[in-house]
Amino acid sequence: MAYNNNNATVLLVGSTGFVGGRILNELIQAKHNNKIGKVIAGVNHATHLANVDQTIQLDYHDDENLNQQLKDVDVVISAISITPDSLTNVDKLLTAMAFNKVKLYIPSEYGVDYNKTQYKSHPVFVAKSRHIEKAKQFDFKTVSIYSGLIMEFTFGKLLDMKELEWKLVSSKQKVALTSLNDLSSVIAQLAATPLEDVNKLKSELRVFSDCRSIHKYARVFEDQIHQPIVLIDVNRAIYEKTFALLEKGEYTGDQFEAFKATVHLIASEGSVDFTADNDNGMFEIDWTTVDKYAAFICHS
Numbered sequence: 001m002a003y004n005n006n007n008a009t010v011l012l013v014g015s016t017g018f019v020g021g022r023i024l025n026e027l028i029q030a031k032h033n034n035k036i037g038k039v040i041a042g043v044n045h046a047t048h049l050a051n052v053d054q055t056i057q058l059d060y061h062d063d064e065n066l067n068q069q070l071k072d073v074d075v076v077i078s079a080i081s082i083t084p085d086s087l088t089n090v091d092k093l094l095t096a097m098a099f100n101k102v103k104l105y106i107p108s109e110y111g112v113d114y115n116k117t118q119y120k121s122h123p124v125f126v127a128k129s130r131h132i133e134k135a136k137q138f139d140f141k142t143v144s145i146y147s148g149l150i151m152e153f154t155f156g157k158l159l160d161m162k163e164l165e166w167k168l169v170s171s172k173q174k175v176a177l178t179s180l181n182d183l184s185s186v187i188a189q190l191a192a193t194p195l196e197d198v199n200k201l202k203s204e205l206r207v208f209s210d211c212r213s214i215h216k217y218a219r220v221f222e223d224q225i226h227q228p229i230v231l232i233d234v235n236r237a238i239y240e241k242t243f244a245l246l247e248k249g250e251y252t253g254d255q256f257e258a259f260k261a262t263v264h265l266i267a268s269e270g271s272v273d274f275t276a277d278n279d280n281g282m283f284e285i286d287w288t289t290v291d292k293y294a295a296f297i298c299h300s
Contacts, residue, residue: 020079148176
C-alpha cells in the first residue's frame with residue numbers, strides 16, 4: 001500500500017510526552033516530505049510547538065468547543081496513556097472525532113498485546129480494552145498498534161543497566177522490543193495512508209524492532225560494555241502477589257513498580273513473541289536491532 005496522503009490533516013494528542021515527542025518529530029518529517037498535509041499538536045496546557053501548523057489546547061470540559069477544535073481533522077493519533085484516570089477524556093475525543101467525520105484513529109496502545117496475556121485484568125489494560133470497544137462503535141477506522149515493549153523503557157526503567165544487574169522472572173521466551181524511532185515511523189506511515197484506503201487497514205498490527213530472549217539481549221550489551229551483566233532471578237510468586245492485589249484493588253504501593261511487575265510476568269509467559277505473527281513487512285523501515293541500540297547508547 002502506498003503511504004502518501006499529502007492532503008491529510010493529522011492531529012497528534014499528547015505531543016510533548018515521552019512517546020508523543022518522538023511521534024511529533026516523525027510527523028513533521030512526513031509533512032516535509034509531502035507525505036501528509038497539516039500537523040496539529042494537541043496539548044493539555046497552553047504552549048506553542050515549533051514546526052507544526054497549529055497547536056491546540058484541547059478543551060475536554062466543553063464538548064462543543066472540543067468538536068470545533070477537531071474540525072477538518074482527517075487523522076487522530078493519541079499518545080495519551082489510557083488509564084482509568086484518563087479514560088473519560090480520551091472517550092470524549094471519540095465523540096468529537098465522530099462528529100467531525102475523522103477517517104482514521106490510532107489510539108495509544110503501543111505496547112504488549114494484552115488480549116493475549118493472562119494478566120489482561122490489569123487496570124490499565126481493562127481501561128484500554130473498554131476504550132477500544134467504544135471506538136469500534138463509530139464509523140472511523142481504528143488501528144491498534146502492538147509493539148511489544150518499548151526498547152528505551154526496557155533498558156532504562158525495566159532492567160537496571162547502571163548497576164549491571166537485571167532483575168527478571170527467569171525465562172527463555174522471546175520478547176518483542178520496538179524502539180521509539182521505529183514506532184514513530186510506523187505511525188507516520190499509517191497516517192499517510194490515502195484516506196480512501198484506510199478501511200483496508202487491519203484493525204490490529206503487531207510490529208517489532210527485535211525479538212529475542214532477555215538473556216540474549218544481555219549478551220548483546222555485554223559485547224558493547226565488555227563487562228558481565230548479572231541476571232537475577234526474581235521469584236515469580238512475588239510479582240504474582242503484587243498482581244493479585246492490583247486485580248482486587250487492594251495494592252497500596254508504588255503503581256509504577258506494580259506495572260513493572262506485571263510487565264515482567266507478561267514477558268516471561270511468551271505472549272510478547274511476535275516472530276510468527278507480525279506486520280513488519282507493511283512498513284519501509286530499517287528496524288533498530290538491540291545491537292544497533294546498544295552500540296549507540298553505550299558509546300554516546
